Amino acid sequence: MRIYMKSETRYIFSKGDLLQKDFSIKFSTDDSNIYLPIKDTKEIYCFNEITMSTKLLNMLAKAGIIIHFFGYYENYIGTFYPKDYLFSGKLTIGQSQVYFNRRMDIAKAIVKGIAYNIHFVLYHYYRHGKEELKPFLDWVKNDTCMLIEKCSDIKKLLSVEGEIWARFYSTFKYILPEDFRMNKRVKRPPDNPINALISFSNSLLYTKTITQLYHTHLNQTISYLHEPSESRFSLSLDLSEVFKPIITFRTIFDCVNNRKLTVEKHFDKKLNYALLNEDGRKIFINEFENRLNQTFQHPVLKRKVTYKQAIRLDAYKLIKFILEDKEFIPFNVEKKI
Incomplete structure (x- = not known):
């Protein structure tokens, strides 16, 4: 399988050429051609060596199609990002003013959101007999909000966030089989x-967030928890954080505990099992997409939405905070809002 198609996303795993053919994208290899309609495509993921023409890039830019590139080791390389078509000078000025005046309000809300969603995900395992999780769950529920509120600067807040993630990783020994245990987080x-699954899934979630924010008026270079950076879309890093427990780790736990992925079958033995092989990558991407497109009833909108749409809704919440001073509360998986 050279191309995997899911919803409006196209995953390319083979070497080849991406070309424009009339109003379609043509993927050409040595022995076949595959045509992708422009109107049904929103983003493309490239996991191999791809050659593209400027003519194609011009067409993709006009259609607002984003392309994400990954290296041989499944590391995220970069994104072809069409020029902002929803650029707002007013909002960019507002984002900047909030960064200087109320950065901690947003950053603290994000870290609280991480803690709430981690608690929800792990409480499922506690209810199903993993009583060893209780000390961590009690700490997350009773202590983290106080620790977050006491932070007076970003450096201290990031230290609390780091402790939340570190303690979370330490619980894996209770919920994952031995061959998927983690000694420490290595990126x-x-x-x-x-560690390979976490890095790969976090990169997928980050790029999905880039795509969702592209369709808003937000400036992706102005962030609040992460430092604004010239080399990455740091606001996408911010807004993806609260979805990691729900998307990244729920997908990983499901794939591992239900043996959809095994070390022997789905990881590269020559690389010390620290890299998914092609079969493993396709399985994980399919499960990741299924999770991202899973629907739930939104209590305010009174309709079904997907977790992918929830990412964009968080972006709209941030806009309301910036322009209308409405409290920013990131997505809470328990409340579904």
């Missing part, structure tokens, strides 16, 4: 199967 490059 660049991952050093074992669980």
Whole structure:
């Protein structure tokens, strides 16, 4: 399978050329051609060497199609990002003013959102007999809000966030099989199967957030929890954080505990099992997309929405905070809002 199609996303795994053919995208390899209609495509993921023409890029830019590039080790390389078509000078000025005057309000809300959603995800396992999780769940529920509120600057807040994630990772020994245990979080490059899954899934979630924010008026370079950066869309890093427990780790736990992925079958043995092989990558992407497109009843909108749409709704909440001073509360998986 050279291209995997899910919803409006196209995943390309083979070497080839991306070309424009009339009003379609043509993916050409040595032995076949695949045509992708422009109107049904919103984003493309490239996991192999791809050649593209400026003619194609011009067409993709006009259609607002985003392309994400990954390297051989499943590391995120970068994104072809069409020029902002919803650019708002007023909102950019507002984002900047909030950064200087009320940055901590947003940053604290994000860290609280991380803690709430981690608690919800792990409480499922506690209810199903994993009583060893109780000390962590009690700490998250009773202590983290106080620790967050006491923070007077970003550096201290990031330290609390780091402690939340570190304690969360320490619970994996209670809910994952032994061959997926984590000694410590290692990112660049991952050093074992669980670190590989986390890094890959976080990169997918980050790029999904980039795509959702592209369709808002927000400036992706102005962020609040993460430092604004010239080399990345740091606001997407901010807004993706609260969805990691729901999307990244729920997908990982499901794939591992239900043996949809196994170390022997789905990781590259030559690389110390620290990289998904092609079969493993396709399985994980399918499960990730299923999770992202899972629907729930939104209590305010009174209709079904997906978790992918919830990311954009969080962006709209941030806009309301900036322009209308309405409290910013990131997505809470328990309340579904």
